Amino acid sequence: DQQVKQNSPSLSVQEGRISILNCDYTNSMFDYFLWYKKYPAEGPTFLISISSIKDKNEDGRFTVFLNKSAKHLSLHIVPSQPGDSAVYFCAASRNTDKLIFGTGTRLQVFP
Amino acid sequence: EAQVTQNPRYLITVTGKKLTVTCSQNMNHEYMSWYRQDPGLGLRQIYYSMNVEVTDKGDVPEGYKVSRKEKRNFPLILESPSPNQTSLYFCASSSQGSSGGYTFGSGTRLTVV
Numbered sequence: 001d002q003q004v005k006q007n008s009p010s011l012s013v014q015e016g017r018i019s020i021l022n023c024d025y026t027n028s029m030f031d032y033f034l035w036y037k038k039y040p041a042e043g044p045t046f047l048i049s050i051s052s053i054k055d056k057n058e059d060g061r062f063t064v065f066l067n068k069s070a071k072h073l074s075l076h077i078v079p080s081q082p083g084d085s086a087v088y089f090c091a092a093s094r095n096t097d098k099l100i101f102g103t104g105t106r107l108q109v110f111p
Numbered sequence: 112e113a114q115v116t117q118n119p120r121y122l123i124t125v126t127g128k129k130l131t132v133t134c135s136q137n138m139n140h141e142y143m144s145w146y147r148q149d150p151g152l153g154l155r156q157i158y159y160s161m162n163v164e165v166t167d168k169g170d171v172p173e174g175y176k177v178s179r180k181e182k183r184n185f186p187l188i189l190e191s192p193s194p195n196q197t198s199l200y201f202c203a204s205s206s207q208g209s210s211g212g213y214t215f216g217s218g219t220r221l222t223v224v
Binding site: 004006034036041042043044045046049089091098099100101102103104 | 115144146151152153154155156159169170201203212213214215216217218
């Protein structure tokens with residue numbers, strides 16, 4: 001049973017435009033949500049997180065939105081840059097123990 | 112430099128031959144975890160540890176063992192590897208558990224033939 005879902009395996013965006021990556025979850029008990037970025041041959045790197053008591057968190061070009069009623073979160077990257085091309089994983093946790101990942105979305109930013 | 116170090120980076124082994132993948136972190140983190148990454152399945156947690164001598168199963172613990180005798184080390188042990196354990200493995204550590212964001216190692220690509 002996939003508790004965290006990323007339904008788009010890939011996304012292609014032009015440089016300078018907005019990238020929107022989506023993630024859905026099924027467990028309403030999750031209290032923290034995170035986004036990780038992964039380049040080939042490297043481990044995932046932590047990007048941004050949001051607590052379930054908030055609906056938005058911003059860090060530079062990256063903003064995460066949380067819609068608890070829809071059990072949906074999204075990552076916005078504005079403006080997108082070629083260096084943002086990577087696989088993005090969303091993840092969720094409950095009580096700081098297990099971190100459950102989605103299947104990932106491959107973002108390609110083209111010139 | 113703050114980091115999580117895994118060894119080896121690549122390993123090919125035969126079915127049934129016991130192996131250990133080492134993981135070490137230099138950040139004095141309490142939390143450590145092992146994940147495997149498979150195509151179409153994302154990252155799945157194998158085991159995690161909240162502190163020395165405290166470990167718990169993740170979502171896919173079958174066929175794996177771990178130990179946490181020291182804070183910095185968290186080895187993953189495959190007593191009798193099988194081909195379905197062919198995967199990309201990541202070790203990670205955190206000071207705040209999953210809410211604080213984990214720092215990941217560079218990965219170990221394991222092939223069991």
